[in-house]
Amino acid sequence: xxxxxxxxxxxxxxxxxxxxxxxxxxxxxxxxxxxxxxxxxxxxxxxxxxxxxxxxxxxxxxxxxxxxxxxxxxxxxxxxxxxxxxxxxxxxxxxxxxxxxxxxxxxxxxxxxxxxxxxxxxxxxxxxxxxxxxxxxxxxxxxxxxxxxxxxxxxxxxxxxxxxxxxxxxxxx
Numbered sequence: 001x002x003x004x005x006x007x008x009x010x011x012x013x014x015x016x017x018x019x020x021x022x023x024x025x026x027x028x029x030x031x032x033x034x035x036x037x038x039x040x041x042x043x044x045x046x047x048x049x050x051x052x053x054x055x056x057x058x059x060x061x062x063x064x065x066x067x068x069x070x071x072x073x074x075x076x077x078x079x080x081x082x083x084x085x086x087x088x089x090x091x092x093x094x095x096x097x098x099x100x101x102x103x104x105x106x107x108x109x110x111x112x113x114x115x116x117x118x119x120x121x122x123x124x125x126x127x128x129x130x131x132x133x134x135x136x137x138x139x140x141x142x143x144x145x146x147x148x149x150x151x152x153x154x155x156x157x158x159x160x161x162x163x164x165x166x167x168x169x170x171x172x173x
Contacts, residue, residue, distance in 0.1 A: 038163045042069045044079060044095035049144070050136070052088030058143035060092050069095055074160050076108065076125040084115040085122050092148055093124070105148045
């Protein structure tokens with residue numbers, strides 16, 4: 001998406017319900033991303049904890065789905081998976097950044113998933129255990145193992161450090 005600083009002006013516009021906009025009403029476009037995204041290629045795996053239909057696997061005993069991270073930010077990942085997931089699935093992910101920082105059992109919410117005959121492209125947002133408390137029943141939260149990582153500020157800082165270090169290295173090339 002092109003990020004432009006040039007304003008767009010709207011001419012006189014009126015609607016049937018009496019709302020009117022007079023020029024120069026200023027519209028501006030801005031990049032909607034909250035976090036810097038880093039293009040990487042790194043193996044990962046995930047297991048469903050709860051699917052969009054309500055199936056629940058508190059021990060992470062759903063089969064392992066393998067894939068590759070295509071890009072990552074402090075807010076989530078874009079992954080290419082060998083098998084399909086659905087929007088609304090809650091997953092536990094495992095991945096390593098640059099063979100240095102291992103992040104096991106990171107919680108995520110599948111925000112979008114596009115499937116074809118070659119696999120699945122999924123956008124997964126990192127979530128916290130607090131998210132689970134708001135969207136799971138108390139019984140479900142109690143059944144989840146404590147190992148599922150709360151993608152809290154400390155892990156976010158590790159990713160931010162990694163992303164900014166890599167972005168700085170790309171700029172110096």
